[in-house]
Amino acid sequence: MLDIKFIRENPDLIKEAARKKHVDFDVNELLSLDARHREILNLVEKLRSEQNKLSEAIPTKAPAEKEKLVLELRQLKEHIKEKEEGLRHAAAHFDESMLRVPNIPDVAVPEGLSDADNQEIRKWGDLPTFPFTPKDHITLLESKDLVDFSRGSKISGFRGYFLKNAGALLCFALWQFTLESLVKKGFTPIIAPSKVRRDPLKGCGFIPQHEEEVYKLGEDEYLSGTAEVPVTSYFMDEVLNEKDLPKKFIAFSPCFRREAGSYGKDVKGLIRVHEFFKLEQVILCEGNHETSVRFHEELTKNSEEIVQALGLPYRVVVNCGGDLGLGQVKKYDIEVWMPSQEKYRETHSASYFHDFQTRRLNIRYRGHDNELRFVHSLNNTAVATPRLIACLVENYQEADGSIRVPEVLQKYVGLSVIK
RNA sequence: GGUGGGUUGCGCCGAAUGGUAAGGCACCAGUCUUGAAAACUGGGGCUCCGCAAGGGGCUUGCAGGUUCGAGUCCUGCACCCACCGCCA
Numbered sequence: 001m002l003d004i005k006f007i008r009e010n011p012d013l014i015k016e017a018a019r020k021k022h023v024d025f026d027v028n029e030l031l032s033l034d035a036r037h038r039e040i041l042n043l044v045e046k047l048r049s050e051q052n053k054l055s056e057a058i059p060t061k062a063p064a065e066k067e068k069l070v071l072e073l074r075q076l077k078e079h080i081k082e083k084e085e086g087l088r089h090a091a092a093h094f095d096e097s098m099l100r101v102p103n104i105p106d107v108a109v110p111e112g113l114s115d116a117d118n119q120e121i122r123k124w125g126d127l128p129t130f131p132f133t134p135k136d137h138i139t140l141l142e143s144k145d146l147v148d149f150s151r152g153s154k155i156s157g158f159r160g161y162f163l164k165n166a167g168a169l170l171c172f173a174l175w176q177f178t179l180e181s182l183v184k185k186g187f188t189p190i191i192a193p194s195k196v197r198r199d200p201l202k203g204c205g206f207i208p209q210h211e212e213e214v215y216k217l218g219e220d221e222y223l224s225g226t227a228e229v230p231v232t233s234y235f236m237d238e239v240l241n242e243k244d245l246p247k248k249f250i251a252f253s254p255c256f257r258r259e260a261g262s263y264g265k266d267v268k269g270l271i272r273v274h275e276f277f278k279l280e281q282v283i284l285c286e287g288n289h290e291t292s293v294r295f296h297e298e299l300t301k302n303s304e305e306i307v308q309a310l311g312l313p314y315r316v317v318v319n320c321g322g323d324l325g326l327g328q329v330k331k332y333d334i335e336v337w338m339p340s341q342e343k344y345r346e347t348h349s350a351s352y353f354h355d356f357q358t359r360r361l362n363i364r365y366r367g368h369d370n371e372l373r374f375v376h377s378l379n380n381t382a383v384a385t386p387r388l389i390a391c392l393v394e395n396y397q398e399a400d401g402s403i404r405v406p407e408v409l410q411k412y413v414g415l416s417v418i419k
Numbered sequence: 420g421g422u423g424g425g426u427u428g429c430g431c432c433g434a435a436u437g438g439u440a441a442g443g444c445a446c447c448a449g450u451c452u453u454g455a456a457a458a459c460u461g462g463g464g465c466u467c468c469g470c471a472a473g474g475g476g477c478u479u480g481c482a483g484g485u486u487c488g489a490g491u492c493c494u495g496c497a498c499c500c501a502c503c504g505c506c507a
Contacts, residue, residue, distance in 0.1 A: 041467060045476045052439080052476090055488050059438050066487090073487040197497095220497085239429045239464095364429075370447040372429065372464080 001360045002101050004034060017104040020321035022113055030097045037090040044087050047080045099208060103356040105321055106330040112320025115346075118333065119320070124304065125313030127337055132399045136340035137390035138269045140397055141167060144418055147270065147386075159259070159273045163386060166418045170392070170405070171277070171385045173412035178279050178306055178383040179250060185302065187250035187281065192230040194223050194254045200233035203361035205327040205353075212260045223256035227280040228379045233361050235284065240365040240375060246285035246295065250382060253278065270386040271345065279382040286365065287355055287373045292329070296352045299380035300332050303348045306383060310406045312395055313337040315344050327356035334381075336391040347388055350380035 007014055011027045018025040054073055058066055110119045128134075141147040146167030152160035163171055183189050197220050201207040206214060206229065215223040224230060231251040240247070255278050266272035281299050285291045300316065307314050319331040331351040335344035355374035358364075364372045396404040403418040410416050 038467065041476085045467065048477090049475055051487080056439060058487060070487045077487070241430090366429070366446085370463085 001098060001356060002103065003359070004098065007031070007101065008034070013104055014101060017102045020105050020109065020111065021102050021324055021326070022322040023100075023102045023326065025100055025102060027101075030094075030101065033090070033094045033097050037087075037094045040083065040087045040090050044080065044083050047076070047083060051076055051080060099202075100326075103327045103329055103353065105324055105328070108318065109324065109330055110318060110320045113322040115319070115323045115333075117320040118317040118323055120315050120317050121332075123313075123315040124308060125311070125337075127313050128339060128395055130339065130397075130399075134339040134394060134397060135401070136269070137338075137394050140393045140401065140403060141270070141389075143401055144403065146170075146393075146418070149268075156275070159267075160275075161270065161273060161386070163389075166403075166405075166413060166415060167386075167389065169413045169415075170389050170409065173409040174383050174385055174388060175252065175277070175279060176412050177309075177408055179252070181306055181309075182250040182279075182281065182302065182382055185248075187248045190231060190249050190251045192227040192251045192253040194227075194230075194256060196222055196224045196230055196233075198222065200224075200229050200236065200361070203233055203236065204229045204357050205325060205360070209326055213258050215256050215258055224253070225255050225257040226379075227251035227253035227255070227278060228282060231280065231282040232284070232357055232377050232379065235363045235375075236361045238363060239372065240284075240363070242286060242365050242367050245365060245375065246283050246291075249282045251280045251282055253280070255384075270390040273386070276384060276386060278384045281380045281382050283378045284358070284363065284375045285378070286367075287358075287376050289354070292352045292354060292376045292378060295378050296330065296332075296350060299378060300334070300350045303334055303350065303380055303382060307334060307336060307347070309408045310388075310392065312391055314347070325351070327353045329354055329356075336388070337395065338391055339394045339397075345387075345391065347384060347391060348381035350378075352376065352378040 008031065011031060014027040051073065054069060058069055061069060146165055148162040148164060152162050179189060198207065201214060201222055214225065217223060231249050255276050257274060259272060259274060262272060281302060283295050283299065285295055314334055314336045317333050317335060319333060324331055328351040331349060333346045334348035336347045338345045354376055357377045358374045363375050365375050366372055393403050398404065405413050405415050405418065
């Protein structure tokens, strides 16, 4: 959500943001809803003012006069009720429109419609060369009994899976290795709830835009697709102290995604599943652009270091306008090489939002000048399993079908090779 | 699932026979001071109108209702505390 005052003063920036993000949004419509709302608001407030004034006078009046005044006020009340109905209507329309305003992308965000238009900004690592035809992760994992898809779907449904044996151990190893790396960097480890209320989802920008991708359990009960939601919202409706910023979290949570609209994509294997696990970096920092940019680069670097330690070749892309979420200002994806597909696949996603999320979540801090401001929010994947396991086994496969274990994970897995 | 108690402004505490949200602590600014402390004065959330000075509306967990008027009365909900039941 943006500041309506900012929108009134810069409608052209909003128009341009909608164009670049390929979002259907009419800023002129919002501005007329805004004007209409304020017009009715002024009228209602004037009537309320009169009501308050007369009402306050009642206790001082003599009985006969009092009765007359009460009658008068009863009429006024009816009149106000009528107008308030219109105000509610106008406010609802305005609010609905406000939730659809796109945040303004950074000037460095390239033009483009989809992830196909994202721009590579750097590469790391040599692509593996195999003196044999590399197998895909499904074949590799199933042949070693590291994953069970058929019982997975029998028990869990479409895209269900069990991770077994060294497959399960690899998962724990990745979590532990990643967690230790980030705790060492000063991040606060936190295990976050996946079951969340509607407000945090709305605050983070997942609702209403992506409502169909979120599992709904009940009236005010949803399953979050990422720890970004509970952890960014951790301080919802609170006022922080400037000297306590930044807040840096490394958050673990199970993640649930309906993957609606992605049928036909990655239907087999561990790339796209309904239930997975993620360690997510979340930062809340003081509200200025330079600080956001600095931490955005830092979050990206942290994850690159993890992928590098795992020895996986990857590239970093800057996402184009059409591939940005409504609230995102800029986003980098880290994409790891998948030998079987001969392409890079997204494993990490780092974005910053300025105060788009924290304005909705109402997370402020008191600065040294005693003024209240909204903090800025950012996040990036640290590790997502089992997707990264799919990348890992494909890159570390041998001719005989065995899988080497990356050196940094060996002490957690207790193996150097999965035979 | 059940019963009882609770939720007051940006933090902490806390008052208000149905009559229009006291007060204290902490914080910030100013005065004073070599500086600091103390003391004193002022300030505080959201929003609308206004160039401004200023004026208005909203805000007692949330949403409704009764009333000329609700922190206070009624209904529903959320959360916290205690206990009962069920269960890992």
